[in-house]
Structures are given as structure tokens and as C-alpha cells.
Amino acid sequence: MFSRVFSGGISGIDAHMVCVEADISGGLPQFHMVGLPSSEVKEARERVFRALSNTGIDIPPRKITVNLSPAGIRKQGSGFDMPIAVAILSALGIIRADSLENKVFAGELSLDGHINKVNGILPIALAARQEGFRTLVVPRENVFEGAVIEDLRISGVSDLKELIRALNEDTLSASEYISLEQELKKAYEQEKMDYRDIKGQESAKRATQVAVAGFHNLLYIGPPGSGKSMLARCIPTILSRMDREECLEISKIYSVMGLLENQSLMLRRPFRSPHHSITASALIGGMGNPRPGEITLAHKGVLFLDEAAEFKKDVIEMLRQPMEEKQAVISRLSGNIVFPADFMLVMAMNPCRCGFYPDRQMCRCTQSEVDRYFGKIRGPVLDRIDICTATFRLDTSDFSGEGTDSAQMREQVRKAQKVQYERFRGTDIRFNSQMRQREIEQYCVLGDRDKELLDKAYRRYHLTARGYYKVLKVARTIADLEGCDSISKKHLTEAISYRNTYE
Ligand SMILES: [Zn+2]
Structure with missing residues (x-):
């Protein structure tokens, strides 16, 4: 039988x-x-x-x-x-x-x-x-x-x-078909967080919007209590809506991990915020019985490292290769397993150990202590941060008034991403942050005056070659947010203000 x-x-x-x-x-x-x-x-x-x-x-x-x-x-x-x-x-x-x-x-x-x-x-x-x-x-x-x-x-x-x-x-039941497109639409209407509720911090909000628009990696630096993690946690409210294929790709990861909740697929882009005590295999992916790590759970969404300086240096450095390849390769005796890991990295940290540098009335750290503090994240991962922005302790005058809301910010992001979609159609590039030197030369052309301005900044701020190209990529995204074909002085100046001074 x-x-x-x-x-x-x-x-x-x-x-x-x-x-x-x-x-x-x-x-x-x-x-x-x-x-x-x-x-x-x-x-x-x-x-x-x-x-x-x-x-x-x-x-x-x-x-x-x-x-x-x-x-x-x-x-x-x-x-x-x-x-x-x-x-x-x-x-x-x-x-x-x-x-x-x-x-x-x-x-x-x-x-x-x-x-x-x-x-x-x-x-x-x-x-x-x-x-x-x-x-x-x-x-x-x-x-x-x-x-x-x-x-x-x-x-x-x-x-x-x-x-x-x-x-x-022959009486097996059949479940009703669920329209994923409608579910995705509903998910946005149920959003509870909003940038409107973050008072003050308009410049950090703006930097966040630029970062999301071009999928640039982002670093917030500011004293404790200045709202760094709130700014990061609101990022999902301005990320573009997922399409059906993206939703299925992300949901497959969560299905395999048994992480789908409330009888629903992943209808929002993921936002992962692992604690700084995380191990390398929990971050990158497991060895024995291969399991996706946090970087794969953040695929097509955001990986947020709060208190970035508290992570173990060797754990942070493990991010280098997956960030380059946009995937995690777990090698095993029986062959490699590849997990997708195309995420936006957002980090937040204090400016020094006590958290108040450069406020010399509050901060007692020596200059070498401040340098050492940054040394913990300096290296291959900090190199991949395109945008740095500072957050400040709020003044009481910031508590009133309306801030920019998420709906406005998201609409501008959507438009800027559409421009990028058209620009890179038919290539393996999707966002400005992914441009290589060839594309930068093609799409980030500067006028003579603006070129001079950037050269001056290059010398004055001791930018690296990488830093120089990052400014150009970010300027491209800022111009796209304004719907401008060419990069002008205003865009360039803003991009220079986001330069990564810590690489
Ligand atoms: Zn200090």
C-alpha cells in the first residue's frame, strides 16, 4: 500500500x-x-x-x-x-x-x-x-x-x-480572496504617528525628509532628550507606499520567522530598532539553522541603531559587507544561503559620553574623550552615512505652533522618488544614494560658480573624495525634492550643511 x-x-x-x-x-x-x-x-x-x-x-x-x-x-x-x-x-x-x-x-x-x-x-x-x-x-x-x-x-x-x-x-472550505492592494491602502489611513507632533527640530525633520527621498543613510547627533529617536520612529510615516511585489517579498521573511502579527501580512515598510546589546548573528543572520537577522527584517525599510556608540564595534563593522551587497550571505557546509538586506540605515548618538558637547557649561569631556567617543563608530559604516544632522534641546518657545506634518512631507518624497524612478529607468539603480561615479558625473553637473563653492567647502572642511561625492548626491536629491532639473547654489549649500564630519 x-x-x-x-x-x-x-x-x-x-x-x-x-x-x-x-x-x-x-x-x-x-x-x-x-x-x-x-x-x-x-x-x-x-x-x-x-x-x-x-x-x-x-x-x-x-x-x-x-x-x-x-x-x-x-x-x-x-x-x-x-x-x-x-x-x-x-x-x-x-x-x-x-x-x-x-x-x-x-x-x-x-x-x-x-x-x-x-x-x-x-x-x-x-x-x-x-x-x-x-x-x-x-x-x-x-x-x-x-x-x-x-x-x-x-x-x-x-x-x-x-x-x-x-x-x-470533497467539502474542503475555501477562504475568501483578500485584495492586497486594498489592504495596503488601508494601512496608511490607520497611521497614528505624525511629524506634526514633533515640535521644533524643523532642520532635523528636513534632513530626514531629504534622506528618505534619496534613500540616504542618516545620522542624528544631539544631546539626550532632544528627540532623536522620535524623529527616527516617525520615518515610516513618510516612506513610500509598498507595491504588491514588495509586500510579498517582505512578508515572506516575516512568515518564515513566524513574525506575522494580527492575521495580516506586512502592510508597512519595516522599522527595526535592535538594542545595542545585539549579537552579530542576531544582526546579520544565524549560522547553524540559518535565520534572517535584523538587517533582513529591515529589508526595504529602516534599520535604526539608537545609541549607536553603545553597540560593540565589531558588531557594527559586520554591517559593511551586507550594506555594500544589499544582502546577507550565510555560508554553511551545505552551501550558502542568501537573505535580502536592502535597508536605509539610521543611527542616533550623543555628541560625547556625557551628551552635552559642545555646550562647554554642561560638558566636561576633554577633546580627546570626544574624539574617542566618535572613534567607536568611525570606519566602514560611518563612511556610508550620507547625511548628518544635529538635534538641539528645545527652547520653551518651540512648544507652541504647528510643525510640518507627515502627509506634506510624504507627498514631496513621493514626487522626488518618481523623478529618480524615471531617471534610472532600465538600470540597477533606484535612488540617488546608489549612484556611482559615472552617474554622479552625468546627473550632478554644476555651474562654474557652484563648482567653485563646492571646491572651497572641500578644502575648508577637509572633505574626503567620498565626502565630495556624497555632497553631490545629496544635492541631487534636494533639487529633486524641489522639482528642479539642475542643481543650484541653494541645493548645494544645504547638502554641504549635512556633510559627514566624522568619517
Ligand atoms: Zn561631554
Whole structure:
């Protein structure tokens, strides 16, 4: 007696189809599982047997062999429980074999036969549709992950008894299709934070807007309590809306990690703010059983390092390569796993250890202490900061009046990004911050006077060559925010004011 069903396995943040075969034959009663199962998958044996028994199904004392193929890929997670049970039940003739056609199964079993939710249903749903399957049967709590996918029927089940009956009677439920476009639109309307509520700090808000418009990495420097982290936390309110493809790409990461909340995909760009005690593998991605790190959870959104000087220097330096390649490569014996990591880096720090430099009435740090404080983040990551901006302790006069609100700022960002989209159409560049020297020479042309101004700043502020090009890229973004084709003195002067004096 032989049966075969399909399931999905996860590798990185993508899924591949796995065929689960069950064979029941005479001979000594035993259970074999072959096809490179991990220890979690091997434990399926116990769960499946107890779940079947508690559902009132007695497994005859025969030799049962379960094979997961392709054999070359390691199978991980508890999502194979349900397909293994279904394959055995079908081999025993308890489930009609023809009811399994065109279907994919994934779910974990608890000992009483309940079907529990599992991670990674969204990538499995995408892979199932890609491979032409018609129906995906999943734990009821996971249904929302597949409901946004066209041309795939998602069926949620609660326990084994329900599953057996629905397959035999051909009464599997089908969840309603959810329009992702509408969900994305709604998400913006429910926004609670707003830059309007940050009083004063207009210049830091402006710098933030420029940074977001050109996807430039950003550093806030200011005394404690000057609102650095509030400024950063409001960034999602001015980021451009995601399209369907971006939403699915980001949601796949969160699905694999089991981080999708409130029965919803990721409808907003991520904002990740790891604590400064974070380890290198939690930031970049895990080694043993490869898991995405914070930089991948921040993909297409913001990675915010508050109190940047408190992070371990070697942990911060680990960011260099992923920032260059926009991905994290986790090498393993069985081959590399690549996780996407294209994020905007935002850092915030005090100007010195006590936090009050250059206010000499408050700050008692010596100049060399101040230098040493910056030394902690100086290097390959600080080099990649395009925009530095200062925040100040507020004066009581700042508390009244209306500030610029997020809706206004977002609309200008949207326009500036549209200009960039047209400019770089057909290239691998999406934003001004990604321009290389060739594009800078092509798109950041200065008039003679303005060139002279920049040369003067270069000498006066001891800019590096990299710093010189950063000013040009940022000036390009400022001109785009104003809808200007060419960079003028005003744009250049503002860009010079954001120069990174710490690299
Ligand atoms: Zn100080």
C-alpha cells in the first residue's frame, strides 16, 4: 500500500515542493523516515502516531516507510506532520487517494489531533501556485497568508478528523480572496504617528525628509532628550507606499520567522530598532539553522541603531559587507544561503559620553574623550552615512505652533522618488544614494560658480573624495525634492550643511 502527497519545505526565505511518500508493507512493525529529515522532522513520528491514535485511528502493526524527496535538501520545521499523516491515512485507505490530487499540505499536529499553525506558509503558497497546484491545505490560523494569492485555493482546517472528512466528502472550505492592494491602502489611513507632533527640530525633520527621498543613510547627533529617536520612529510615516511585489517579498521573511502579527501580512515598510546589546548573528543572520537577522527584517525599510556608540564595534563593522551587497550571505557546509538586506540605515548618538558637547557649561569631556567617543563608530559604516544632522534641546518657545506634518512631507518624497524612478529607468539603480561615479558625473553637473563653492567647502572642511561625492548626491536629491532639473547654489549649500564630519 503506497501513497504520495505534496508539501513545502523552506530554504532561506523561499519554499520548494517536497513529495511525501508513505509505504505500508508486511514485516516487523516499525517506522522509518528517510530523505534527509532534520531532528524536528524526525520527531514527527511521535506526534503523528499519537495524533492518529487520539483521533480514534489505530495504525496496524506493519512496516511503515516515509520518504521525503528530493532527498538532497534538508527538511526542516514541523510543517511535515500533517502531510505525513495524510500520506499514511491514504496508504491505509482511510483517505481517498483521488482526493489528494492537485493539493499541497502543510501543518503541525498536536498530540490530540489538532492542527497547529506553522511558519513559512506564504512562501509555500507562492511556490505551490508557481508549480501549478490548485489547493493548499493549511492550519486555520495560517489561512490569511495564502488568501492574497490569486489562482490558489486556500483551505484552513482545525483538526485531523475534520481534514479526513472534508477530503473524503470533497467539502474542503475555501477562504475568501483578500485584495492586497486594498489592504495596503488601508494601512496608511490607520497611521497614528505624525511629524506634526514633533515640535521644533524643523532642520532635523528636513534632513530626514531629504534622506528618505534619496534613500540616504542618516545620522542624528544631539544631546539626550532632544528627540532623536522620535524623529527616527516617525520615518515610516513618510516612506513610500509598498507595491504588491514588495509586500510579498517582505512578508515572506516575516512568515518564515513566524513574525506575522494580527492575521495580516506586512502592510508597512519595516522599522527595526535592535538594542545595542545585539549579537552579530542576531544582526546579520544565524549560522547553524540559518535565520534572517535584523538587517533582513529591515529589508526595504529602516534599520535604526539608537545609541549607536553603545553597540560593540565589531558588531557594527559586520554591517559593511551586507550594506555594500544589499544582502546577507550565510555560508554553511551545505552551501550558502542568501537573505535580502536592502535597508536605509539610521543611527542616533550623543555628541560625547556625557551628551552635552559642545555646550562647554554642561560638558566636561576633554577633546580627546570626544574624539574617542566618535572613534567607536568611525570606519566602514560611518563612511556610508550620507547625511548628518544635529538635534538641539528645545527652547520653551518651540512648544507652541504647528510643525510640518507627515502627509506634506510624504507627498514631496513621493514626487522626488518618481523623478529618480524615471531617471534610472532600465538600470540597477533606484535612488540617488546608489549612484556611482559615472552617474554622479552625468546627473550632478554644476555651474562654474557652484563648482567653485563646492571646491572651497572641500578644502575648508577637509572633505574626503567620498565626502565630495556624497555632497553631490545629496544635492541631487534636494533639487529633486524641489522639482528642479539642475542643481543650484541653494541645493548645494544645504547638502554641504549635512556633510559627514566624522568619517
Ligand atoms: Zn561631554
